[in-house]
Amino acid sequence: MIKKIFKNYFQHFSEFSPEVKILAITTFINRCGAMVVPFLSKYMLEELHFTYSQIGWVMVFFGIGSFIGTWISGKLSDKIGFYKVMLFSLSTTGILFILLQFLTTFYSFCFGVLLLTTVSDMYRPAMLVSLDTYALKADRTRALSLVRSAVNLGFMFGPVIGGIIITVLDYNFLFYIDGLTCILSIVLFAIYVKEKKLPYKLKVFKHLKETSSVFDDKPFLIHLLVTMITGVLFFQIFTTLSIYYKEVFHFSSLEGGLFLALNGVLILLFELPIVKHIESKKTDKLLVLSYGVLAMSIGYLFLLIENNIFTLILMMILMTVGVMLTFPFANSFVKQRSLKKHEGKFMSVFTMSYSMAQIVSTKTGMEIIAKYGYRANWIFLFFLGFIGFILSYRLVFIVKKEKELIKEKIVQSIFVTSSSK
Numbered sequence: 001m002i003k004k005i006f007k008n009y010f011q012h013f014s015e016f017s018p019e020v021k022i023l024a025i026t027t028f029i030n031r032c033g034a035m036v037v038p039f040l041s042k043y044m045l046e047e048l049h050f051t052y053s054q055i056g057w058v059m060v061f062f063g064i065g066s067f068i069g070t071w072i073s074g075k076l077s078d079k080i081g082f083y084k085v086m087l088f089s090l091s092t093t094g095i096l097f098i099l100l101q102f103l104t105t106f107y108s109f110c111f112g113v114l115l116l117t118t119v120s121d122m123y124r125p126a127m128l129v130s131l132d133t134y135a136l137k138a139d140r141t142r143a144l145s146l147v148r149s150a151v152n153l154g155f156m157f158g159p160v161i162g163g164i165i166i167t168v169l170d171y172n173f174l175f176y177i178d179g180l181t182c183i184l185s186i187v188l189f190a191i192y193v194k195e196k197k198l199p200y201k202l203k204v205f206k207h208l209k210e211t212s213s214v215f216d217d218k219p220f221l222i223h224l225l226v227t228m229i230t231g232v233l234f235f236q237i238f239t240t241l242s243i244y245y246k247e248v249f250h251f252s253s254l255e256g257g258l259f260l261a262l263n264g265v266l267i268l269l270f271e272l273p274i275v276k277h278i279e280s281k282k283t284d285k286l287l288v289l290s291y292g293v294l295a296m297s298i299g300y301l302f303l304l305i306e307n308n309i310f311t312l313i314l315m316m317i318l319m320t321v322g323v324m325l326t327f328p329f330a331n332s333f334v335k336q337r338s339l340k341k342h343e344g345k346f347m348s349v350f351t352m353s354y355s356m357a358q359i360v361s362t363k364t365g366m367e368i369i370a371k372y373g374y375r376a377n378w379i380f381l382f383f384l385g386f387i388g389f390i391l392s393y394r395l396v397f398i399v400k401k402e403k404e405l406i407k408e409k410i411v412q413s414i415f416v417t418s419s420s421k
Contacts, residue, residue, distance in 0.1 A: 019134035020143050022192045023127065028150040029185040041239050041362075042246065042256070043171050044109075054106055056366035059239060061110045063359030065117030070351040073122040082126035082133075083193075087186060089123040094182030096120075101175035125351045128331065134193075144331045146272060219402065220337050220346075222395050223330070224353045226293065229388035230326050231357025232364075233296045233381055237263070237319065240365040244303075244374055245312065259316070266320040275328050285329040286399060290392035292325025297385020303378040 044050040044058060069089075076085045096116045103112040131143045165173050237260070245251045245259060278288055299318035305311040334350045368377040 017134055019193050020131065020146065022189065023130065023134065024146050024150040026185045026189045026193075027127070027147050029181055029188065041242055045243065047171055048104060048106075048109065050106060052366045052370045055239075056363040058106075058110055058113055059362030059366075060359050061114040062117050063355050063357070063362070065114040066121040066355035066358055067352050069118040069121030070125050070355055072118070073125040073351075074346075074349065076122070077126045077129050082129045085122055085126040086130065087190060089119055089121075089126070090182050090186035090189070093120040093123070094179040094186070096179075097175055097182060098179035101172050121351070121355065128335075128351070132335070144328050217337060219395060219398050220334070222391055222398070223333055223337075224350065226289075226388050226392045226395065227330055227350065227353040228357045228360070229384055229391075230293055230296060230322075230330070231354040232361040233293075233300070233385050233388075234319070234323060235358050235361040236365050236377075236381065237316075239362040240369060240374075240377060248307065248374070249309065249312065259312075262313070262316050263320050263323070266317065267324055271324045271328065274324055278329075284396060285332065286392065286396045289326050289329045289333075290389055290396065292322040292329075293385060293392050294322075294389040295319075295325065296322030297382050297389060300378045300381040300385065304375060306375075 040062075041055055041059070044055045050058065073085055073089075093116065096112075096119060100109075100112045100116055103109045127147070128144070131147070134143075165177070242256060242260075245256060251259065278285070295318050299315045299322065302311040302315040302318070331350075334346055337346065364380075365377050368380055
């Protein structure tokens, strides 16, 4: 069974262009080295002795830096190209990761995290734009899933290796490995992937509504809100949940890493085949996305059953199913909306919604836990996710109506053209 799944995965992998393959491998190395992130809250609690409130504020700066970085990336990707942005982001991030360990006070660590995430999160929007250049149009959603699988494969190995390093050595080695893997990944990228631009400019069909700003696109704005909600649900896996299973289940660093790796393993094995199956059936992707949000929200309900390892695993499985059904199609929806606009700006604003989620997720979660306990936080996340499900389900019908109006305009224009002859 497992052998067949891996065979299918590598078969999917072989279908892509060499550049997309290198992008996936580069992303895997980069994410595999990003061992600090899953343990960041734990590191601040155990090594720096920060309070819950201080940890929450550091993660707010984490999100603000991500927000700034994605905004800058969108601007620069449209002006100087995604390639240069990616090179700068990864190479500089490597140096900043190594330096972060020397910042031990609350304010200096806030500044270091802000600077680090500003630079590191310039990579993602530029990388998403690059897929339009290196992947065929029919393969773009699957290419996104491939890169996401590489991210999750990295997260599968990263936390486990990170947990071993913390247990055997100490936290400081994580920062060195993080930095060096960033540098290694960008060297690989620079050698095997050359800068390339689209040989033509995408034309706008005159009946599709042109807007002066991405914020004039109402379906896109609803989608941004849904994306932010899913981000809030997702990021608590690496913040409040990582502290929860340490305090309630008494997980060691290695056990915590193995638990996080479950998410990566499931996504590695199943996401690409699931995406390919959904696309082959021509299922409404927004409808699939709404079910994914629902699965994520229900997952948190299982945490209300305390001190039960099986419900913890079931929660992670439901979260992973939700992630597989939401993240790939959330990306592809934005790409479809942005084909007629400035894609760098659209992808930047889209990614910024995740940055906002990081800001809201950790600080809100930490404050709720400090004042009302873990159970209140899980209930809050369930209701927030359910609101996201309602919004995403409603978006299905809004987009359908929009398409019908466009078809009507096309038919009307044909008759007007015919009658004028």
